[in-house]
Amino acid sequence: xxxxxLQQLVRDRAEKRAVVLATRLTDGIQKLVYPTDKQEENxxxxxxxxxxxxxxxAVVEGPDGDWFLNxxxxxxxxxxxxxxxxxxPLALIGSLAxxxxxxxxxxxxxxxxxxxxxxxxxxxxxxxxMAALAPDARTAIVTLTHDPKLDDPALHAALRSPAFYIGSLxxxxxxxxxxxxxxxxxxxxxxxxxxHGPVGLSIGAKSxxxxxxxxxxxxxxxxxx
Amino acid sequence: xxxxxxxxxxxxxxARWVGEGRKVALATVIETWGSAPRPVGSQxxxxxxxxxxxSVSGGCIEGDVVTRALDALQTGKPEIVEYGVSDAMxxxxxxxCGGRIRVMVEPVTG
Numbered sequence: 001x002x003x004x005x006l007q008q009l010v011r012d013r014a015e016k017r018a019v020v021l022a023t024r025l026t027d028g029i030q031k032l033v034y035p036t037d038k039q040e041e042n043x044x045x046x047x048x049x050x051x052x053x054x055x056x057x058a059v060v061e062g063p064d065g066d067w068f069l070n071x072x073x074x075x076x077x078x079x080x081x082x083x084x085x086x087x088x089p090l091a092l093i094g095s096l097a098x099x100x101x102x103x104x105x106x107x108x109x110x111x112x113x114x115x116x117x118x119x120x121x122x123x124x125x126x127x128x129x130m131a132a133l134a135p136d137a138r139t140a141i142v143t144l145t146h147d148p149k150l151d152d153p154a155l156h157a158a159l160r161s162p163a164f165y166i167g168s169l170x171x172x173x174x175x176x177x178x179x180x181x182x183x184x185x186x187x188x189x190x191x192x193x194x195x196h197g198p199v200g201l202s203i204g205a206k207s208x209x210x211x212x213x214x215x216x217x218x219x220x221x222x223x224x225x
Numbered sequence: 226x227x228x229x230x231x232x233x234x235x236x237x238x239x240a241r242w243v244g245e246g247r248k249v250a251l252a253t254v255i256e257t258w259g260s261a262p263r264p265v266g267s268q269x270x271x272x273x274x275x276x277x278x279x280s281v282s283g284g285c286i287e288g289d290v291v292t293r294a295l296d297a298l299q300t301g302k303p304e305i306v307e308y309g310v311s312d313a314m315x316x317x318x319x320x321x322c323g324g325r326i327r328v329m330v331e332p333v334t335g
Contacts, residue, residue, distance in 0.1 A: 001251060002335045003243050010240040025255075028303045028331065057266035059256055068255045068329065070266045098233050 005030055009072065016074035016100075020048040026065040075100045076138045078219070081126050081154040082145035083110035086169065090142070090212035091119045097216060099140070104129040104154070126150055130157035140165035140219045142199060146174065152181060159191050165222045167199035167215060196222075235279035239270035239333065248273040249333045250294035254281050254326055255305070261324035273298055281328050282308070293330050303331035 005021070009032060012019045022044065023030045033040055033048050047060045048069055057070040078094040080087045083105035094101045102120045105111035111121045122129045126143075130153075135141055141158040142165075143151040151168060158166045159182070168178060175197035182192045200214030201221070235251075242249045252269040254261070262283035269279040269287060271294035281290055286308050293306060309325045 001331050001333050003333050004335065006236065006240050006243065006251075006333055010236055013236065023255075023329065025305065025329075056264060057253075057255065068253075070253060070255075 001030055005032060008032055013072060018052055018074060019072050020051060021070045021072065022048070023068045023070075024062070024065055025059065025068055073138070076140070076223070077102070077133075077135070079104060079130070079133060079135060079139060079141045081105070081141070081143040081150060082147075082169075083107070083112075083116060083121070084144050086144055086208040086211050086215075088115065089209040090144075090215060091116060093212050093216045095119075097220065102133060104133075105145070105150070126154035127157055130154055130161075135161040135163045137162040137164055139163045140167075140223075142167040142169070142215060142219075144169045146170055148178070148181065151178070152185075155182065155195065156185065156187075159187055159194065165196070165219045166194050167196040167218065169199050170197060172198060232278070235268045235270045238278045242270070242272050243333055248298045250297050250330060251333065252281050252290045252294055252328050252330045255329050256327040257324060258326075259324040261326050263326075269294075271295070282326065286326075286328075290328060290330060294332075297330050297332045301332055301334060303329060305329050 009019065009021060018035060020033045021030065022033050033044060035049055035052065037045060043062060051058050051069045051071040052073060055071060055073055057068065059066050059068050076099045078099040078101045080090060080101065080103045083103050087103055091101045091103060102122055103111060103116055104122045104126055106123050106125050108123050111123050135158065141163050143154050145151050146169065155168065168175065170178065178197065179192055196218060200211060201217045203214050205211040205214040239249050239251060250271045252271065254263055254265050254267045257265055263280055267281050269277055269281045269290060271277045271291050275291055275295060277287065277291055280287060293304065297304060305327055307325065307327050
């Protein structure tokens, strides 16, 4: 690999641009291909769109030999609503698992840099925050406040988005009340069923860090299965 | 948090080493069959002093890949290596999990 290609690839990753590194296996010729490339050949644009969508590399047969296509998507995103105790270990575990983590909480005593060093904090109301962040199909959203005033606007936005995972902290009773409120707000049962509640895999987690592990495990299961 | 997250920053580490004037090679899983420990696209960056970051298996073949990467730094040429199930010979480098993978080893040039 030429050093200039490596440097450009690192820049693309830093700037969160989707890109595919294409290598012709017969002679090692390499280039970076972007989904928006206008000059590139059609078969290659089609093939790179597929590996980006599947988020997995593949060897494909081109008109001039076999190419290895290695996709580099922007990171998955994890949006946590509520800068509560559980959000602290969950932000860390999420980062370790490769997610871009954002913590949303208008209560600045909760959402402080002191409590969340190196984590992106948004102190707007959850509906405004979610509108600005625009969750997509590579986004997981977890509400953690227990407070309908904060959780519900976030859940409304989450349910209108293609987010691959939506989780909501709270007991079975709390979740039943939440489901009733969402139904009253006009959401269909099928949509409401997208919400994982009570959140996380059932592993008997007690401490905030253990609960964070169970939530991250459920997000991973949803993503990969 | 950047220090703890280096495990996923293989290309970034490689670029940093190149920036420091070191010679660097990359190894990438390009195909897998059966039960492979790491998916296609997994990468390992190798520095000229055999320091490495990332992985192309569960630790079964990294030793051999590093040796080949150091060779590639000498020749300046990429190569594709296939690893399969390790047989009864204990010294054979292979994958205990029973899978088979192809790895591209390439020097960073220019």
